[in-house]
Each structure stands twice: as C-alpha cells, then as structure tokens.
Amino acid sequence: MNILMLTNTFMPYVGGVARSVQSFADEYRRQGHRVLVAAPLYKDTPRSEADVIRFPAIQHFNGSEFSLPMPVPGRLGEALRRFQPDVVHAHHPFALGGTALRVAAAWQIPLIFTHHTMYEKYTHYIPGDSLRLKRYVMSLVTGYCNFCDAVIAPSETVAALLRKRGVRTDTTVIPTGVETEKFIAGDGKAFRKVWRIPTDAFVVGHVGRMATEKNLEFLAKASIEFLQRHEQAYFLLVGSGPMQKEIQALFEARGLSRRLRSAGLLQNRELAGAYKAMDVFAFTSHTETQGMVLAEAMAGGVPVVSVDASGVREVVSDGYNGRLLPYDDAALFADALLWISQLDAAEKRRIVGQARLTAAAFDISHTAAKAVKLYGEMIEQADMKKRSNSKPWAGARRGLQSEWRIVSNIAKAAGTLCLPLRGEHDISMRLSVHTAYGEE
Numbered sequence: 001m002n003i004l005m006l007t008n009t010f011m012p013y014v015g016g017v018a019r020s021v022q023s024f025a026d027e028y029r030r031q032g033h034r035v036l037v038a039a040p041l042y043k044d045t046p047r048s049e050a051d052v053i054r055f056p057a058i059q060h061f062n063g064s065e066f067s068l069p070m071p072v073p074g075r076l077g078e079a080l081r082r083f084q085p086d087v088v089h090a091h092h093p094f095a096l097g098g099t100a101l102r103v104a105a106a107w108q109i110p111l112i113f114t115h116h117t118m119y120e121k122y123t124h125y126i127p128g129d130s131l132r133l134k135r136y137v138m139s140l141v142t143g144y145c146n147f148c149d150a151v152i153a154p155s156e157t158v159a160a161l162l163r164k165r166g167v168r169t170d171t172t173v174i175p176t177g178v179e180t181e182k183f184i185a186g187d188g189k190a191f192r193k194v195w196r197i198p199t200d201a202f203v204v205g206h207v208g209r210m211a212t213e214k215n216l217e218f219l220a221k222a223s224i225e226f227l228q229r230h231e232q233a234y235f236l237l238v239g240s241g242p243m244q245k246e247i248q249a250l251f252e253a254r255g256l257s258r259r260l261r262s263a264g265l266l267q268n269r270e271l272a273g274a275y276k277a278m279d280v281f282a283f284t285s286h287t288e289t290q291g292m293v294l295a296e297a298m299a300g301g302v303p304v305v306s307v308d309a310s311g312v313r314e315v316v317s318d319g320y321n322g323r324l325l326p327y328d329d330a331a332l333f334a335d336a337l338l339w340i341s342q343l344d345a346a347e348k349r350r351i352v353g354q355a356r357l358t359a360a361a362f363d364i365s366h367t368a369a370k371a372v373k374l375y376g377e378m379i380e381q382a383d384m385k386k387r388s389n390s391k392p393w394a395g396a397r398r399g400l401q402s403e404w405r406i407v408s409n410i411a412k413a414a415g416t417l418c419l420p421l422r423g424e425h426d427i428s429m430r431l432s433v434h435t436a437y438g439e440e
Helices: 016-030 077-083 096-107 119-125 131-145 156-164 180-184 188-194 216-229 244-253 268-276 292-299 330-341 345-360 364-388 394-416 424-434
Strands: 002-006 034-040 052-055 087-090 111-114 150-153 171-173 202-207 233-238 260-264 280-283 304-307 322-325
Touching: 002 016, 002 077, 002 096, 016 034, 016 292, 016 364, 034 077, 034 096, 087 096, 087 364, 096 111, 111 364, 119 131, 150 156, 150 364, 156 171, 180 268, 180 292, 180 345, 188 268, 202 216, 202 268, 202 292, 216 233, 216 244, 216 280, 216 330, 233 244, 233 268, 244 260, 268 292, 280 292, 280 330, 292 304, 292 345, 304 330, 322 330
Parallel strands: 002 034, 002 087, 034 052, 087 111, 111 150, 150 171, 202 233, 202 280, 233 260, 280 304, 304 322
Antiparallel strands: none
16 A cells, blocks of 8 residues: 655654654554655754655744744655555645645545644644634634545544534544563663662653643642652653743743653654653643543553643543543542552552553554554545446546635635634634534
8 A cells, every 4th residue: 555644843853743744654664664754844854764755844933942834835756656556644634634634636536635733722822823814724624624525533533523613534542652672671770870860769751742732830839849748759851942931931940950851852772761760740731632641651551640631531540550630630639649649569560560551552564554444444435436426527527626625725714713602622623513514
C-alpha cells in the first residue's frame, strides 16, 4: 500500500503530532508499506531525506513555535506520479489539509483525517483571539471532517465530541501508538547520574512542550507544594518552550531551584532514560486529544498523576495505574503525589505492573495495524465508486468540487461569526444547532 501523509508539523520539530506522524510512518514501513510525507521546511531540516517532500513555511508563526506551510501549486505533482498513492492521510485541516483534499479528488483515492488537536484551544496564537474565533475554527474543522472519507479520533472522548459538533463522517478511534520496547529499555540510573539526581530521591517528572495551553503554571505550583512536603523529592522537566523560564522563576521564588532539573528536548535513548529516572509522571494539560506521553511513561513502568481531561481518562485509571483527579487543585494534586511516594513495595509493584499493561495496549504495532485496516476498507470503497463513475469529465468535476468544498466551508464558518454568544461552555451546542455541514 502507498500511503501519502500530509502534516503541518514534522521532524525535526518536536511535538505530539510530529512524533505521531513519524511513529506511524516508521511502523507502516516496517509492515511493508510505502510512505511519502509532505511537511513544512524547517531551519534544521536534514539536507537529505528519504520519502519526504518539504514545503516552504513561515517560521515561528505569530511568535509561536509553529511553522505555517505554504502549499505551492504543483509541488507534489512529479513526486506523486512516481509514488502513485493509494490513500491520502491528512493530519491537519488547514494549510496542507487543503492540499490533501485536492490530491484525493484528483487521484480518486480516499482521504483520511486524524483529529489530533483541539484547535480552539490554540487560537491565542492568532491575532484577535475571541470566543467567536474559537467557534469559527471549530466550524472549519467540522466541515473538513465531513469532506473526508473517514476520520480518526485518538480517543473515545474526542470521537464523542466530534459527533456532538456535527461530524457525520464515520469516526474510528485509533490512538497514536508507542514504541513500548524503546521505553522499557531506558536506563534511569545512568540518567540520574548525568543530571546529578540522588539515587534515593523521589522524582516527579513531566515531558512535553512548555507552552501556556499546557496548564504548566498549575503543574509547577502543585509540584512545588509536594516538594515542600517531601524533602527528598526532585522535579524533572523534559521539553522546551516559552513557559520554561516561568517555571524556573516559580521554583526560585520558593527556594527550590536546586531540586529542579530542566533537561530540555530529549529523544530516543535519552528520553527513555528520563522516563525511567522518574518515580511518578505528573500531567495537568486540558488540551490533549490523547496523552501519548502518558503511555510512554507507563511503558517505562512509571505511574501517572493527572487531572481528568480528554485524552487522559482513556489512559489513566484512578488507583489502578496512577491517580486521576477530578479538577485542578494544587493541594489535592500534591496529596496524590504523596500517596504514590508512600506506597509500600508490594503496592508499588502492583501499580507499576498495571501501568505497563496499560502501555502494552497502545503499542504502535497494534494501532498501526488498525489504521492500515481502515485504509484498506476505504480504498475498496473508493475503487467501487471509481468503477461506477468513469466518465471522461469526472476528473474535472471532482477538481471543481474539491475547490467548492474548500470555499463553501470557509463561508459557512464565517457565518458563525455573526451568531450571538452565550458563553464559552455553550459554543459546542450552538455550533451543532446553527451550522450545517457536508457535501454540496
């Protein structure tokens, strides 16, 4: 099978979507499929890449860490003629998402879309952020979903939310897989030695992009409260971003900077070692569609303390493989960390074993197989449609239809800007009531 994947974020950028695309692409290839990835060009992009097409991009869009790819007409043409794609998989609805729609129409092949991100949670990166802008974004995404042949949701929570918002396309739940063997093999003792963490220290860890939407100020304050109760505890932070300095300042203000270790971006063996150096993984984001780092931590035998949120409740089970807390409360979160730190040896073995069992269900070999099965089903349906509509002018009609879909979706989304607001929590309901989506 020849799989074309289009994404607005990809390596060497380090983020959840980029890692997901890379993980799936690698596993598809291990399973004998061909993969071509279309992605933005970054400053540190390798000079030579196999099976990757790069698009010029606006770097650090609006001061963020993101790059905005500029879909250049014809950029993919020759590559696609050589590659002969069987299926198109879009990982974003904007920018290269439009290119994916056009390619699927031109080649008469199915378009699959993975809803990786709660896009309305990221509108603070766009000038003029407002509740109306959030509603506009949700409308665009919902419309795009309904132009696709299949939608993948990383969790049941996201799948239910998409249906509530008006997505009619069949939605399949397929989490991003984790290379569990990699994280099982991590060397935590070596990592602690490099980063001068005592062997008898209790380490609270976190891995992720250091951005405002990740609720990291709360994480830092709750962890500080725990460190004040536990004199042998350390906090290990893995990742980079604008919140890194703010977290450092919070620890310094409480006189705890000597027990903070900020390791920056880590990958592969170093990342696996970082997880294995932790005694508990702390997670407080409310913006995830899937907590991939939760499964990675559990693969390394690390229980999780997290606040209940989409993409989290499908992984963390309270009292089974960690603690799942109902809301943000620093004292409650610190209590949960303390509970983990006070487990006796037998209870700790139980919870660590159950964390590893949870991670095993998210192994990339299983999730990639589910995606390939979905591709095959969609390709078979597309072939049936192709045989029933082989008229000479059908190709031109499909091209015009794809352009009309893009324009009409923008127009429908713009119409939501005129609807009255009743508050942030009412957006999803009003969106599904007032906005119609689908084919023209």
